[in-house]
Amino acid sequence: MPLTVSAPAKLNLFLHIVGRTSNGYHQLQSIFQLVDLHDELSLSLHTQNSIEFSCSDPEIESPDNLVVKAAKALQKHCQLTVGARIHLNKKLPMGGGIGGGSSDAASALLALNHLWQCQLTIDELADIGLSLGADIPVFIRGRSAWAEGVGEQLTPVALPEKWYVIIHPKVHVSTALLFAHPELTRDTAKSTIRTDLAALGHNDFEPLVRKLHPDIDDIFNACLPIAEAKLTGSGSCIFIATDSESAANIVKAKLNQTNPELTTYIAKGLDSSPVHNQLNIQT
Numbered sequence: 262m263p264l265t266v267s268a269p270a271k272l273n274l275f276l277h278i279v280g281r282t283s284n285g286y287h288q289l290q291s292i293f294q295l296v297d298l299h300d301e302l303s304l305s306l307h308t309q310n311s312i313e314f315s316c317s318d319p320e321i322e323s324p325d326n327l328v329v330k331a332a333k334a335l336q337k338h339c340q341l342t343v344g345a346r347i348h349l350n351k352k353l354p355m356g357g358g359i360g361g362g363s364s365d366a367a368s369a370l371l372a373l374n375h376l377w378q379c380q381l382t383i384d385e386l387a388d389i390g391l392s393l394g395a396d397i398p399v400f401i402r403g404r405s406a407w408a409e410g411v412g413e414q415l416t417p418v419a420l421p422e423k424w425y426v427i428i429h430p431k432v433h434v435s436t437a438l439l440f441a442h443p444e445l446t447r448d449t450a451k452s453t454i455r456t457d458l459a460a461l462g463h464n465d466f467e468p469l470v471r472k473l474h475p476d477i478d479d480i481f482n483a484c485l486p487i488a489e490a491k492l493t494g495s496g497s498c499i500f501i502a503t504d505s506e507s508a509a510n511i512v513k514a515k516l517n518q519t520n521p522e523l524t525t526y527i528a529k530g531l532d533s534s535p536v537h538n539q540l541n542i543q544t
């Protein structure tokens with residue numbers, strides 16, 4: 262029987278860019294909110310040391326997939342002679358700033374650490390994850406968190422229970438291009454940990470993303486009379502926070518009334534990642 266684990270999505274409830282590191286990466290302050298939308302990974306042992314990867318979406322069934330990179334990084338780190346067969350059931354929208362690829366990689370690292378009996382600590386797995394992408398450590402640690410540094414310095418925070426309406430504009434926004442853009446605001450004042458920034462903070466990518474992508478700007482404008490909308494990560498997904506599932510359903514219905522073409526999801530905020538429960542990891 263393969264081992265099956267989830268890979269949840271995240272929202273950046275706010276995202277302030279507060280500086281730059283010497284290697285060109287950006288220093289952020291953000292709150293990562295894990296949500297109950299997820300991909301699914303099935304993993305089993307392979308007696309040879311190859312990583313056999315398949316995916317429900319043929320477009321990302323490639324050796325470049327972050328899942329394959331994560332598996333190979335762990336295999337190399339632990340100098341293993343065994344491999345794995347991994348299937349990814351892709352359900353999360355891609356390139357939307359909800360961290361799907363990063364979460365898939367994190368769940369692969371956590372599950373393979375278990376399957377291969379590597380016995381690496383969460384800190385060691387988070388370091389391997391960070392070498393593959395700035396968004397991976399939060400999924401390794403598996404807690405909604407206040408984030409600093411490039412997103413790897415994480416302090417778990419208890420957030421009020423929320424349901425989010427997530428809108429996925431069918432626009433792919435490049436994280437690397439946005440971070441490199443001359444018009445990006447990079448000097449937002451640093452704050453000490455404040456969970457009220459979940460509601461009060463802004464996303465420094467938003468003005469630029471709206472300027473570069475008129476379709477996304479149109480969606481923000483359509484949300485205006487309904488509720489406050491925010492961008493997650495570098496986009497393209499936009500979300501609206503509500504206090505209950507029924508309130509989320511009402512917002513979703515209103516949005517779809519004004520624009521039936523919109524792809525919308527409802528997601529509940531999570532304090533901790535389902536993959537940690539599935540693998541019985543105590544954090």
Ligand SMILES: C[C@](O)(CO)[C@H](O)COP(=O)(O)OP(=O)(O)OC[C@H]1O[C@@H](n2ccc(N)nc2=O)[C@H](O)[C@@H]1O
Binds near residue numbers: 286394
């Ligand atoms: C926008 C966020 O999603 C917010 O959570 C993340 O900061 C992005 O994390 P990610 O997609 O895992 O990013 P990576 O794959 O590590 O890097 C993609 C590109 O974004 C830039 N990058 C990323 C993270 C960061 N703190 N500063 C950066 O400048 C890097 O130049 C890199 O070329």
Ligand SMILES: Nc1ncnc2c1ncn2[C@@H]1O[C@H](COP(=O)(O)OP(=O)(O)OP(=O)(O)O)[C@@H](O)[C@H]1O
Binds near residue numbers: 326349354356358396
């Ligand atoms: N397992 C994966 N799932 C999705 N995309 C992947 C995966 N591995 C590699 N990719 C590549 O990464 C690109 C961005 O994927 P992803 O959905 O993680 O973006 P994102 O949600 O914007 O992430 P982030 O918030 O970390 O910037 C995809 O277009 C795809 O080419």
